[in-house]
Amino acid sequence: MKVSYFPGCTLKTKAKDLDAYARKCAEILGITLEEIENWQCCGGVFTTARDEIATKLSSVRALNDAKEKNQALVSVCSACHNVLKQTNYAMQTDEEFASRANNYMQLDEAYLGETQVLHYLELLRDVVGFDKVAEKVVNPLKGKKIAAYYGCLLLRPNSVMKMDDPENPTIIEDLIRALGAEAVIYPYRNECCGGYVALENPDSAKEKSLKVTNSAKNAEADIILTACPLCKYNLEKNGADIPVVYFTELMAEAFGIKEDCNA
Amino acid sequence: MQRIGVFVCWCGSNIAGTVDVQAVSEALKNEPGVVFSTNYQYMCSQAGQELIINSVKEHNLTGIVVCSCSPRMHEATFRKTAAAAGINPYMVEIANIREQCSWIHKDMEIGTEKAIILGKAAIAKVNLNAPLTPGESPVTKRALVIGGGIAGIQTALDIAEAGFPVDIVETKPTIGGKMAQIDKTFPTLDCAACILTPKMVDVAQNDKIRIFSYSEVEDVKGFVGNFDVKIKKKARYVKEDICTGCGVCTEKCPMKKVPNEFNLGMDNRRAIYIPFAQAVPKVATIDPNACNMLKSGKCGLCAKVCTAGAIDYTQKDEIIEEKYGAIVAATGFNPISMDKFDEYAYNQSKDVITSLEFERLTNAAGPTAGKLLRPSDGKHPHKIVFVQCVGSRCESCAEKGKEYCSKICCMYTAKHAMLTRDKYPDTEVYVFYIDVRTPGKAFDEFYRRAVEEYNVHYIKGMVGKISPEGDKLMVRGSDLLNNKQLTIDADLVVLAAAIEPDKSARPLATMLTASMDTNDFFTEAHPKLRPVESPTAGVFLSGACQGPKDIPETVSQASAAAAKVIGLLAKDKLTGNPCVAQANELMCNGCSSCEKVCPYGAITYVDKEFRMPNRTTAIRRVASVNPAVCQGCGACTVACPSGAMDLNGFLNKQIIAEVDAICK
Amino acid sequence: MRKEIENLQNEIIRISGVNPRKCMRCGKCSGTCPAYDEMEYHPHQFVSMVESGDIEPLLNSKSLYQCLTCFACVDRCPRGVEPAKLIEAVRLAAVRKQGQNHMTANDIPEKLDEDIPQQALVSALRKYSK
Incomplete structure (x- = not known):
């Protein structure tokens, strides 16, 4: 099984081991983590203000990449996961925010929160078991x-x-x-x-x-x-x-x- | 042609504030059939009703339209007025220009226009009204009370006192309910058992009352005055009439580790048990999930020690069928589960308990014989924190807790705090509260005594988190008045859990066709004026199944429900509702659609001989409505594909005439 | 001046999505807040002060930068008020004013140690500057 993978900034620098173990263990469990191309930092925290658009676009881009591959988006870092899930939720539930974000993104098809966002732990519990x-x-x-x-x-x-x-x-x-x-x-x-x-x-x-x-x-x-x-x-x-x-x-x-x- | 009088009510400023009542009565004067139209300040007052009666006589009226409040409010009033004036009560129509017009509009012009339209619709209907005469049905002079807590007990005693037989159905092996679990009662601190158990004995000894304990209502059919009820008496594997309640079996049974539900699982009982010493009926019950004999056929010790020979392992569930004239729901309440509130660590520490558990811990018949000891280590707690409003007053979409105030917690918490300080002066007691709500006779005085005389520390604020650390519970909360965050190292924490209706209430309401609110409390027929009646005729409400209540309020309501039941059972005949369905047999094609949708089982099919052309006859299957069972809901008239079903008082042609009048 | 306060109040309510009128004054947010001791104004005060339009003291308070955005108040509030979102909106109202960044990239080097994860730096900049 293949899933999209969002490693995040820290897993490429100070927490390389967190990333390396995650990839190896996934292999053993028969899961392929396909790293999203050209992913960008999630920003570390989700800004709850509804008029903050630009700071959430990197997440929208990653979410949309996963949608285009028809894959779930998995992350290991709690912070990335939190930002991705909250952004996705805003795209699903806040119409004004979603329309403004889509205006920036200029996608062929608007992104409206279709991607399933999973923490690696949820992958273990709900997909692998x-x-x-x-x-x-x-x-x-x-x-x-x-x-x-x-x-x-x-x-x-x-x-x-x-x-x-x-x-x-x-x-x-x-x-x-x-x-x-x-x-x-x-x-x-x-x-x-x-x-x-x-x-x-x-x-x-x-x-x-x-x-x-x-x-x-x-x-x-x-x-x-x-x-x-x-x-x-x-x-x-x-x-x-x-x-x-x-x-x-x-x-x-x-x-x-x-x-x-x-x- | 009808001669219709139109009477427009001001309802003080309720209607006249937003509707130009003069303009309405003027505009309706010229409608077909109308011979008289007027307006008056309070049409429901005696003077208003006299105005109607005099107008009927003066103008020789045959029909009446009252433009006023909802028919739920005063339709019955004006029907009586019509009867007093000598015309058929069903020649009255109400145009609701208050709830459906003046109360929801702000603009006088719009309100007036709509009131006129509603008036026209009612006039169009009255033009097609025909006098109706209600039928009569007999009354079974026996009442059923569902639930044997203090509510059900009081209702049953009062009905029996008036001379009518009553049956109590209780799911547990004994009556007594929650009050039997409580130690003392506020604000007088009477011992709950001392005032409850005599009533339980009265019930047992009253020859008008039968108790079906360990039983459930399985099915309800029929209607007011004539209910047919099936009661399932669950097998208790003990012959009730032979068991003397000596209790030897409950001491000899080898299955010692069954959680004791009466003490909320804080100690154990045997597989054969009597819930508590004063149980009524005082009869043993075998728990089939715990009994070795019933599970594997190995044991039989209780049968050996029973000198009366009351044990019967072959006993089966039994269905009892009985007729009743009235049914009282008294299904009570339970504290909600604390599973979704684990910031208070209920699932993480044995020393975080609910208030009902606290009652058992302080009750002389409880697991600690009344000594206040911590469940974890049996030590005496020196610092206790009470947390109020746990799960009460939560926003509905919070997905945990209840939106309403549970009403009883402020007072029982004050009681717990006071009693603790009285009995154990070395114990510090803290109460976190949002508001202290004490509206009741001598209630606020009681709470103030807890603070002033007993030095209970009341802290305005809520607890945010409880962390078990070692043998302490670190309680972190707000002290809003001092603008501080406190951490108290408590030995015991007591959560005032919100209360909710018993889970059996929802299926029971379905059987009774009684309505419920979104919280599963039974709805009353009128929140102010008919608080102990369900909108379903013949069904009455007693106690906390209608809303959170303390004991004094429950007992008042229980007696009120009994009074209503007695009023019903005292009648020999009941006047029915003439607005029932009828089938036009010539149009009926026997498809059974109406029979399937009827929620009351009022429709049956009969084979009937019809004359056909050429002097032949044919047998056809046609619908037949039992007017005594029909509640006039109209479901059949909508389901009928051939238009054969019609509802008296709401004929299809009347409804169409109303729609036409509105759309004109 | 009153108009200005009203505009600011409306803006904070709009971007936070929080309705301070839902608060029933139970104080559970402040009872659970792990940063309570560092804050001069506490979560429940943010709610009541925004509601009453007393926002100026909040804008100038260090409390804005002590909130951990841990959402404990959000999850535990019985009325669904979400105080953390309100605090975030007030903080943004402060740092969005020109020259009001609470922390800039220039401040970072002196705060660094060799183990600090990137995540902390981007989070702090996102919270404290515009």
Whole structure:
């Protein structure tokens, strides 16, 4: 099965490993990630103002490329996924916004949110199936206590993301269990790490990140698992003394292909 | 030719504010058949009605058009006026120039024009009206009460008191409902069991009342005064008439780990159980999903220990058919699920509980024998946070929670807070509230006592997130009056969950053809003037199935519903509605379309002999309407392909005449 | 002057898509906000101050740049008010004024460390400048 793939800026630079593991694991699961040609940065955050058009066009372009190939659009980075899904939703539901965006785009056929936007995790759960993921595990991560960290962007706003219960999600925990490890539940798994405010007010980010780390440690986690490079940065930068790992890396480890990816 | 009088009502300024009533009565003077037209300030007043009666006599009127409010409001009033004036009540037509005209228009010119058109349509109809005479039907002098909580209990007791037999159908093994689970009642702090259980015993001992416990209504047919009801008595595998309620079986049963629904799953019961000590009927019930004997044929211990020989593993569900004159819905409420509110960590911590669970935790017959202990570790909590409005007052499109105020939470939370402080002065109590709503006799005084005498900390604001950390619950919320964000390290959190109608209400409403609102509360016939009647004749409403209610209000409404039932059952004959369907047998082709769409089962087909040309006869199958069952909905008249079905009082030609008058 | 405030208020309501009148003053947004301590005006105050036209203090407040846009207030609001969208609209009203960028590309180098992901930089610029 082929899907369109939007890697995003960070996966080409600081988070190359997140990308490499994602591609290798997809191969094993029989999914081909076709990178969108000439994709452009999503902008990192979705501007909720309805009159912001230009900043959302890179997403519209990527969404339309996937539509032309009749493929779902998959991303790994939580932020890209959030921007793509929110933009797509605006194209579906905000007529004025969609018509103005289409005026800029000058497409042969107007884009109206037809593309299905999937996070890599949703691809695993809804297309591949966690049972199939479990079948590919050669190196079960037995005995590891892993804390899924959702942060804010994966789940919210729920009316648009519709990925999981935003207050009691299970999608990453289910993946952790499929890989043979133990999932630990802790209250700060869906609270913000401080995000981009790290630049403006590093102390604020530090406080938010520490709360997350401490909450995971109180639940006796050995590892924190994330899908977002900025979450990983903030947690690590602000005193996380347990490893913060991308979910794709953990999968690669369980699939026994981690070394190949690094090579 | 009719001699029609037109009476235009001002309704004070309700109509006259937007409609030029003088112009309307003038304009309608010249319509065909009209011999008199006038207007008056309040046509429904005694003086207004006398005006109509005098005009009938003076002008020899045969038909009346009243241009006024909705017929739902005053059609009955003006029909009585017509009868008093000596003309057939069905020679009255109402032109609704209030709800459908003056209230929705702002412009006098437009409003007046529309009022005239509506008046013309009504006149066109009256020109084709014929006098109608309602039929009569007998009344079965027995009532059915569905639901055995305090609402159903009070209604049944009051009906029985008036001398009529009553049956209570209750899905649970015992009557008592939610009130049986409650510890104390506000604002007087009576022990709920002490005031409820005597009533339960009264029900059991009243020879006019039968209790069908562990039973469900399966089917309802018929109409006001003459309902045919099927009741399913579920097999409880215990002979009710033999069981003495001694309880030995419930102590010997080896299946000890069945979650006890009466204590909301906070402790366990056996597979054979009596829900609580004062249960009525005090009879054991075997849970077929838990009983080894019923599941695999291995055990039979309860039968061995039962000295009365009441256990019967072969018992089957039983259908009871009974006739009733009136039916009362008293299906009650439940707290909503907290699954979609996990920012409050209900699914993550045992020490986040609902208010009903708190009732059980403080009840002497509850899982902790009345000691306030945390479900997680059995320790006494020293800091308790109550959160109000959890799932109440939510925007409808939020997809979680309810739009309405659940009404009872402010008071029971004040009660919980006060009782906790009274019994455990070493425990700090915080209440997060949006508004404190206490409209009720001695209610606000009660809440103020909680604050002033018992030092309960009321915080205006909502909790945003609860994080279980170690053996504490970190409660983060707003303190709006101090402009602060607080974090309280609580030992126990109590959520005032919104309440919703019981799930059985919706299918029951379908069986009763009773209407419901979007929240599945039963709709009343009139929100102010007929609050305990359903719009469906013969169906009455008692308690929280009609809307959130506390106990005093429920009991008032329960007695009110009983009064209405008694009024109905006291009659020997009921006057029916003459506006029923009839089939023109010559045009009927026997296709059964009408029979299929009739929601009341009022249409049957009969074979009838018809004279044919050449002096022959033929047997043809034709529709026949039972006028006592027909509710006059008109579905059949629309479904009939040959135009054989017609509705008296709303004949096809009358409707067409109205449309013509409007389109002219 | 009153006209000006009204225009600004209408503009903020229009581009945010938020109807502040839906707020029932429960304070759950501020009860859940992780950046509460960094903010001088809190989410519920943004809602009530925009509604009453008291927008000037918000435009000049550092609170605009402390909101994490984590949408906790949006998801947890019982009335569907979406305070974060309102804060974003006020922030845009501030930074769209000429010379009012809160952060520019020139400010970035001194904030860098070698691990910081690109994502943080583009997000901050998108939030803080026009």
